[in-house]
Amino acid sequence: MNGGVWAAPGRVNLIGEHTDYNDGFVMPFALPRTVVATVTRRDDGLLRLRSDAVGTGSAVDTVELRVDELAPGRGPGGWSDYPAGVVWALREAGHRIGGADLHYTSTVPAGAGLSSSAALEVVTALALDDLYGLGLERQRMASLCRRAENVYVGAPTGIMDQTASACCVEGHALFLDTRDLSRRQIPLDLPAYGLDLLVFDTRVKHAHSDGAYGRRRAGCESAAETLGVPALRDVPYAALAEALDRLPDPGSRALVRHVVTENHRVRRVVALLEAGEPRRIGPVLTASHTSLRDDFRVSCPELDLVVSAALAAGALGARMTGGGFGGAAIVLTERAASAAVTRAVESAFATAGYRAPGVFGARASSGALRLS
Template identity: 65%
Template structure:
């Protein structure tokens, strides 16, 4: 979400002392604790999560951090260091999805929705004061909204002693985004923020939430994974996500399956012949082949053939560009310029129509590839992209450095 709170674009700048001090400045007292939840980048498996498919995200070092304290008066107060306008104050009993009861728009809909989802699931969550700071770039396809939601969820879980498992918190955060904020996302972003571990990519079955942590130590293999934030978000993408999701659901219904995940790779040709609506066939082809690309990536990583995933990434971008039609000129240019200058592979990541791409490179080529992408953007008259390295970090957790006590 373009208005998710942030204070910086690089990891580490919105740290524990800052967010605790920010809480004191806003609310006039010390917080009971500080929690953090990361943004994510998706290695492979795009637009498959709402098709009950397979994904492989990893947590970024960029995090949304929240300092929090309980209240006993049924009031929820929300403040972001990165959003003007002061404190948003809400009554817990008045929380309702957008369009049903009052205005719940803007960034505050995400943490408010988490409280609503927790209470709706029967968990005894009372009022709270929450202060947020974030280093997750917004509008970059790196799940800044999921980081905000999951940070809220782990803070409330800690404050009220709910004892909920990370995957359960992720499910409730997804409900908050779907049903309260009105965004029809899948569960991948919240699961990545809640459940990833350092040095690993998360291989996730989004149907039953079974998962496996896949070792992903690129440095040990002389590799780096770059994130290229194009700094653009085209308006076309505003409704396109919902349109693609509806198209996938229509295709699954036409095929008589619960979700496109149920179409086996070997059955793709027959499935395409069975779909009468020609506009739906490319959606089917992308989802089925993307699930197969996730499976291939897992096999390659398990075999220690990390470099070999590069062409799989590039193949995935072509499918997102040509079949799912969610790329854009800037994302295509990142892939073209990086692979032409020596990258092992590249693809867009996230919902599309802007945002970010990932680029797998040999460590010694990282600087030259990043330079080539920057030069290509300049030649095309585009705004200079932001480039940083994705190092798999931990999922959501409480900060335990003694600043606020634990």
């Protein structure tokens, strides 16, 4: 095989935020919005990366690199570090990659908390896996993509985004235990219940590699060490009050409270969906947002406004999704109320003087695949 076309989706995290790097539980599903890569194999050691507005803000951007010169800290920076990092991670793992021409297009909004970077990584890995006959299992592929982002790009993300892009199944959310990487597909057919899940892109950009994200991760690790547990996932929900009493710092207590209660919320949503009661997940989503806003402190005024305006207009539940500091919020609503909820959020943004948000309906879609 010398070439082809592959696609990998962005994702919405239904519930389970900032739990993945705490060995906790997450529940993403794949979006119908994807990064598409048209790829041709080459064996001269040249990696040519071409982007049609994959997070660059420009119409076309082309980068050429030598695969044997790839190393953390030596890339040009920007969007090309993500696919270059995947090639580096594959080669570091012992896979012989001789080079490739990769041309990317994307419908995943960059910086919206919908994992455009993970989609870019996974589509690169899937294409090279096919072209070079690497035989990678999907979870292994996701792990290598995460290593590319952690080490090559320098963003301290967890495993959720890459796993979602690689492993999700259409019509399902992915219940993932980020400690042992066991996963279960949970039916998520909201239209069958007369429900819509709306995604509001606030158009406020964020960057996972900045200090705010890293400080929270370090704070969680420090709190786990103080509590004498491997990770905050090991603090039982029933023992939360006792654990909080052992932490002298208010900031640490807030981080722990969010992670422990968020893991509990993920399990609650799994139970409700498996029981065929998707409407009842609404208040759980809203409670997640409150925790992310008040305890983890990763929301922003635009995200808070989406949530408050949607709920005031009759939405069943709403919360920010993704790492925070901008990005997107999701809103669960009756289908009959979707238009009114959308108008209410858009009106609230206009009144506040904010740029109009992007909005689209989300449905649980397929993970990465070859198109041709």
